[in-house]
Amino acid sequence: MEYKQEYKIKLVSKEFLNSDTCYLGFECPGIANTAKPGQFVNISAGTQFLKRPFGIASTDKDNGIFYIGVKVVGKGTREISDFETGALFDCLGPLGNGFVFGDYENIILTGGGTGVFPINFAYECLTSQGKTVEVCEGFRDARQVILNKPGYVLTTDAGDIGIKGTVIAGLDTIDIADTSKTLVCCVGPIPMMKAVAAWAEAKGMKCFVSMEQRMGCGVGICLCCTVKVKDDGPDGFKNVRCCKEGPVFDSREVVW
């Protein structure tokens, strides 16, 4: 039996996308060659005790490199983004369950904040498979906009670039030929995912959301990162592990 392993990975590229968000490339063929969109890695964070989880943003299989986006929100993300290329990290991955695109002909990818990183990976994989993909990304204002590509629908709360409003305003501009053949995938803050799920469900479309919760281990043993999902039992819900049963869930399963 082949066991999963903890990798020692090297930081090989680092680029700041804006004042507090950087895009990091790590050498690790084991992850680059097997990762699926929606999966994540758990990476050591300098002096911090626990690793930190990041959705995989892209892979370069030829060179055995995978990419993540890191927005500085606390000590762990600060320490990770302070390292220079050549630094070594401990890393577990790829972890969790990614998006299941199945036979859907049209895929709508939508997200905001650091959710645009896994959306980017999904976009790269789907376009390489020749699927029809629409992308709608939402940010607070123009300064927060990252990884925005030509053809994407862009929304900002401030309205200083793109459509003014939330991603819902952007999604409403997308022409959907057949909702039964269209899948929606959303990665972003909880209010955004909840709104997108309601939007998709109202149109009869299946919607995947990628949940986020404070994680301990990332491998399913500490039971810290729970997500509430619907259940037939007396409580009407049960707690499942974001890292193991998720992070991607069918939006209809989630208790928001």
Place this chain on the structure above:
Amino acid sequence: MSTSLNVNVGKVSLKSPLILASGTCNFGRELAEYYDLSILGGISSKGLTIKPRAGNPGVRVAECASGMLNSVGLQNPGVDYFIENDLDFMKASGAAVIVNVAGHSFEDYIAMIEKLDPHKDKIDALEINLSCPNVKAGCMTIGSDPEAIKAITSKLRSLTDLPLWIKLTPNVTDIKATALAAQEGGADAVVLINTLMGMRIDIRTRRPVLTNNTGGYSGPAVKPVAIRMVAECAQVLDIPIVGCGGVADYKDVIEFMIAGASAVEIGTACLVHPAAPVMITDCLENYCEENKLNLKDLTGTLQRW
């Protein structure tokens, strides 16, 4: 595997002193993806209750200096589900099966033993959790009172022949008093220690980081507390001690054994490095070979100043 790692906790023989600590390994399945569990001395199950528990809501984990706080709140599928779905897996792992038993009242613990005792052919020991800090009743409430510890241990003793390991809380003034109470109640061993109660606060919101407000502190930071408690109890107990708290490398295992532990549990380290027990086991074998000793001979060899 080298026999130099063999140890005994009372009548329970273990091929290695290393046991996966309850609440940090679920029932072993997830870690079996990383290594062969049969290298372990034992696996202590997730803390089980008579009915399934959803655990605490909200944020359950907080980073701390050299460790973490958790407030999982004994999320578990219930003892019936465990017997039906997880016990056979644990038995087949090749590691000793330690079943961690939690409750909210004497009656809960008694009902748990009555459920588990018929499966004693698959169980090597019962670890009675009198120490979880994250539930409102039972556990640590009982585990802080020597009289209650003695009474519950004695009652459970009358219900089963399975080895009873009493897992105690460090959140007491005198750990010797609670450990002695377990011994007087008929325990086969004590497990020292569960987590230390702690709190972290988000200074922007002035709210605790954990939605449960408080949680249990674990990791390398708590090791000196655990070592001190093991060493103190080793001076007064006749029954064996299973050390637990902050084990992260093979030297920690040796330190616990010198302090007086017959076996050692590892927990939080596995959350960071799932395969930590593999490296520790290799190092322990090398240590025994280099020093030409058997690990069990280290127990209680502390030379005090």
